Amino acid sequence: MTPTDGLTREHGHELLLDMLRIRRMEERCAELYQKTKIRGFLHLYIGEEAVAVGAMRALTPDDAVVATYREHGHALIRGVSAEKIMAEMYGKQEGCSRGRGGSMHLYDAPTRFYGGNAIVGGGIPLAVGMALADKMQGRERVSACFFGDGAAAEGEFHESMNLAALWHLPVLFCCENNLYGMGTGIERAQSETRLALRAASYRMSAWDVDGMDVLAVEEATRRAAEAVRSGGGPHFLEFRTYRFRAHSMFDPELYRSKEEVAAWKERDPIELFRQRLRDAELLTDDEDAGLEALASDEVERAVAFAEAGTWEPVEDLERFVLSEPAPQREVAS
């Protein structure tokens, strides 16, 4: 575990709060799914919160983020409001994608959050292209791309690793290795399960990180992002993590044992970090309760916002297929 030496109270509280914000929002999402307020596919990030929370802190507002269909946490921590995320999951037009994307396709322009991609590996070339644009225009920005271990078996993963390394592009590859591509365990899907080694074969710096340790994630991502930003070419981080919930709400979890899940829950990133803050005397009971209250309040506000949201008129169905003439805004660059 990364030592808490030097960690300030404020910093520790922010990290814990951010993990709680994701956890409480998603627990509520699961309930709302049972109540049929949220439909379609819903992929929960519960158990993996330390990755998004630690990694996002190393990015600046100018950087780009490309994520997957398990991206509620990334969007929230990147700065998309819980209200807009929840309204999107409800399918309301006040949602961040006007209800056209749903849980798997959260987008936001001000925070440069480019989805929400439900094709495994499909977002990786996109991040490479954004990095190419930055390099060609002389901007010192990082394009951070999140994807799972399953993506490492896709051709787009390998094509993109090669291209990014060949062209020395400022991409930060953030692989969230939760050991399963849907229901197929990594040892049944990958000939080499140490995914950082795969990236290293493309001659980029790559290493694995304890994805349950938010401080380790933050530290590793800072190191990698700074190297990328200062012209060091693409970097690859393999975050070892675990999904506590089912793949989606339709998953009976026949492919893994309860014992395995229970063992990983012993390393719950929130409980681990909470205990460490307490051990270091950086968190009191009152403070802890205060953080919990903040997280819960945010979720309740988000649900109220989504409930009060409105349905886009059906007459607008065919909008946003092609750009509308004016005032079509140029994408922020």
Place this chain on the structure above:
Amino acid sequence: MTVTTPDRPQVAPESATATTTYREAVREAIRAAMRADDRVFLMGEDVGRYGGCYAVSMGLLEEFGEERIRDTPLSESAFVGAGIGAAMAGMRPIVEIMTVNFSLLALDQILNTAATVLHMSGGLFNVPLVIRMATGGGRQLAAQHSHSLEGWYAHIPGLKVVAPGTVEDAGGMLAPALTDPDPVLIFENALLYNREGPAPDPERPVDLVHAAVRRPGRDVSLITYGGSLHKTLEAAEALEQSGISAEVIDLRVLRPLDTETVLASVAHTHRVVLIDEGWKTGSLAAEVIARIGERAFYDLDVPPARVCSAEVPLPYAKHLEEAALPSVERIVAAARKVVGGG
């Protein structure tokens, strides 16, 4: 008589300015776009040192350098996806895919990302990307280099699909494609690269909206696009010799289709033959005929006809390939039958 209107592209008069080749017209259009806007760059397999598989980009590397004439590895999905990402981050990429069959390796990016991002994001992010690719048969390249899948792509909402059939369009369509806020796919029939014709005239910019009446006529509408345009014009000449006046419509823009120009032609010829290098089943020709059926059924004197590619992967042997593709003879025969049955 003519159904043409001034705002629609016409056949350039024979006396028009200089002539050039289709290949050079595309090259000069790329050159002009890159000189005018430093956000524009060309990326694809062998576009740089090799000069382009069809020599379209020959000489551009020397003028613009490796950053902007960018040779890629054989990674269609990655470099098309990178084009999408670069477009979303402020660049104006022209991505060249060597041939339409290879574009299938990038179909995920084209369909699942380029065509959908604007909609999935509720209008937040558009993709101002141009993809050019060679298409079509007739060069004995067999079944993995010869198909015409323009109609497939024209099925997809979120894309614009164009098929320049003339030298003027080959050069003229790139500029409006680059200023378009959405992804535009340009299909260049490889048999056209050596064809000569009037050079694009900057005074007559082309659009990505209208079909063109390439030849006015009275008795039958021959509706086509891309590589079949010249075969169709030749067929119209042959028909003229036997007293049949054929009107030739060049669709030019395959998505969105200019249905009005098609219907206006059918309204005065009352007979229609579609010529489409795609396979007949589920073809663009089928879509055009369906639209005529929906909106101009009673304008037709006889059932419509189609000249499409035979339903086989294109064979290598010359006589078999020729038999599979639309030909002047098949177009003439189909037109005669339609007119004779009227």
